[in-house]
Amino acid sequence: MTKTSRYCFILLLILLGFHLYASDVNRKGQPNILIVIADDCTHSDLSLYGGQNVKTPHIDQLASQGMTFNNAFVTMSMCVPCRAELYTGLQPVNSGVCWNHAIARTGTQSIVQYLGELNYRVGIAGKVHADPREVYPFEMVEGVERNCVSETANYDPAGLKEFMARDKEQPFCLITALVVPHIPWTVGDPSHFNPEELKLPSYLADNKETRREFAKYLAEIEVLDQQVGETIALLDELKISDNTIVIFTSEQGAQLPFCKWTNWNNGVHTGFIVRWPGKVNSGSRTDALVQYNDVLPTLLDALGNTSDTDFDGSSFLPVLLGEKETHREYAYFMHNNVPEGPAYPIRSVTDGNYHYIRNLSPKSLYIERHLMARMPLNQYWPSWVFDASDDPEILDLVTRYQNRPAEELYNLTADPNEMQNLIGRDDLGEIKQNLSQKLDEWMKAQGDPGAEIDSREELKNARQGKHFDPLILQN
Incomplete structure (x- = not known):
């Protein structure tokens, strides 16, 4: 064997070993990750957080199987900044996304690179709202409406299922970013709600127009719940539920006064659920204070990545595992x-x-x-x-x-x-x-x-x- 052939043979063995290692890691239980994001849904309108107007059985079922966070927050109650925070583990000034429709600083790394280094396929279905592409090089997964101001909320689980099932040897992270209940409130069936019987929150003016529009918004929350249920059902269909971390979050508050585009509680407070079979106690709730920039460090910690990364957030894995009851001392907006x-x-x-x-x-x-x-x-x-x-x-x-x-x-x-x-x-x-x-x-x-x-x-x-x-x- 020539010297060149020997080097090629050694290189081949190294590559083969890496492939076997990566496959073995997943066979030993490296979990998949599914993150489902609502769009402009005030957390307190969900029955899980005391909402009295609309039923959300699929979201409630997910909560019964995992941990509900009573005090989860975004730093900015606008779509682009809060998603940048979730995907990078950085707060707005450090990521550069200090305004709606701003782009992240050159050189910023996101969940795509961090999980990619751990052999994950990372895809996004639905609304993206994250630029530039070099910071967020997601695989684009089809099946979910991407335009948040569309008058439709198209949803076809086939594309999601294909992405999940494509490679059983390699773990995936799929972000399913739904576009409901973002305005315009044109999907769902408002006739399910009698405007005169709605229990309006105290920050809304009680008049005919508000009640009529609020019913349309609630109809979109019904659609949200249905799409959440269909997305999570794919895990059961593919028999991978037991090895998948599921996160549901309601994003910032709705496009109503005192909610989105404000620092008030109904703007920055988000609904947040984590299900991880065998790790997170079913039906549990926590008052631990967390923010979106804590999520990525937590996922990396859960995957055993202990590298010293300069995030603004920090891991709340001990809260998920029931080892601690608190996390942050303060949340900032x-x-x-x-x-x-x-x-x-x-x-x-x-x-x-x-x-x-x-x-x-x-x-x-x-x-x-x-x-x-x-x-x-x-x-x-x-x-x-x-x-x-x-x-x-x-x-x-x-x-x-x-x-x-x-x-x-x-x-x-x-x-x-x-x-x-x-x-x-x-x-x-x-x-x-x-x-x-x-x-x-x-x-x-x-x-x-x-x-x-x-x-x-x-x-x-x-x-x-x-x-x-x-x-x-x-x-």
């Missing part, structure tokens, strides 16, 4: 209003009990153009403005939404809809001061300069990949 309207930067922090909000431009009028001006998609807001002339309760809601104080403080246990601002309470001064200090520390650690970043120029640069330098802005 930010909002930059451009391009959804004029600049209106917000930052906030919670310890799970109290939520401190700082509006960085309190003298400005808050305007969100999609919610307030895009008729016929949002017919309820004009009705609020019209009815405010004669209804003081509706006038108060319109005023609260657009004219905000410099600081807000809420007791999330007693007032989850955050209707009573406690910022002036003397007996809560110490709590307010502590949360304010923690927020300052977080912004400094992130390199977040505050109001200066919420500008069209910064967003324009970010869309072109010319991300700001936090150190320059801090100085």
